[in-house]
Amino acid sequence: MSDTLSPAGSDDTADDAARTATRGTSDRVVPRVAAPVKLRSSESGESATGNFYEQIGGHETFQRLVELFYRGVANDPVLRPMYPEQDLGPASDRLRMFLEQYWGGPTTYSERRGHPRLRLRHQAFKVNPEARDRWLSHMRAAIDQLQLPPLQDATLWSYLERAAHALVNTFEE
Numbered sequence: 001m002s003d004t005l006s007p008a009g010s011d012d013t014a015d016d017a018a019r020t021a022t023r024g025t026s027d028r029v030v031p032r033v034a035a036p037v038k039l040r041s042s043e044s045g046e047s048a049t050g051n052f053y054e055q056i057g058g059h060e061t062f063q064r065l066v067e068l069f070y071r072g073v074a075n076d077p078v079l080r081p082m083y084p085e086q087d088l089g090p091a092s093d094r095l096r097m098f099l100e101q102y103w104g105g106p107t108t109y110s111e112r113r114g115h116p117r118l119r120l121r122h123q124a125f126k127v128n129p130e131a132r133d134r135w136l137s138h139m140r141a142a143i144d145q146l147q148l149p150p151l152q153d154a155t156l157w158s159y160l161e162r163a164a165h166a167l168v169n170t171f172e173e
C-alpha cells in the first residue's frame with residue numbers, strides 16, 4: 001500500500017539494475033549502463049521524453065484536472081459536506097500539489113505539508129465505498145475532459161483507482 005501512495009522516484013529498482021556491475025572474463029569490472037529508452041508513436045513522431053508530469057502537460061494539466069474534479073465535488077451531496085472549509089480552493093491546491101509531486105513535478109506538497117500520510121490524513125473522514133465511488137466518478141469525468149492520450153489516461157486512472165480503494169477506511173453506511 002505504501003507503494004501505491006508514495007511519491008514518484010521512490011522505486012529504485014531500475015536504477016539499481018542499471019548500476020549493477022558484472023565481472024567480464026578478464027576479471028575487469030564492466031559497468032552495465034542501461035541505454036536511455038526512446039519511445040515514439042510513429043516513425044516521424046517526436047520521441048516521448050520527460051517524466052509523466054511533463055508528458056501530460058505539467059502544471060496546467062494538473063490545475064485543470066483538480067478544477068474539473070472539484071466542480072463535481074461541489075455539487076455532490078455526500079462528498080461536499082465532508083470538506084471542512086467553505087472554500088474548496090485550498091483543498092484543490094493540496095490535491096494538485098500532491099499529484100504534481102507524485103508524478104515527478106515540483107515537490108511543493110511535501111515542502112508545505114510534510115510527508116503525505118494519506119491514510120492518516122483521511123482518517124478524519126468517512127471514506128466508505130459510496131464516498132470512494134463518488135470521488136472516482138468525479139475524477140473519471142474530469143480526466144475524460146482532459147482528453148489525454150490513451151496510455152497516459154490509463155496510467156493516471158489506474159493509479160487513482162487503486163489509491164482511492166486503498167483509502168477506504170470504513171464500511172459503515
Ligand code: HEM
Binds near residue numbers: 085122131133168
Ligand atoms: C476515496 C475517496 C476520497 C475521499 C472521500 C477523499 C476526501 C478527502 C477530504 C474530505 C479531504 C480534506 C480536504 C482538505 O482539507 O484538503 C481530503 C484531502 C486530501 N486528499 Fe482525499 N479523498 C479521497 C481520495 C483521495 C485520493 C485517491 C487521493 C490521492 C491520490 C487523495 C488525496 C488527498 C490529498 C493530497 C489531500 C490533502 C491532504 C493534506 O495535505 O491535508 N484523496 N480528501
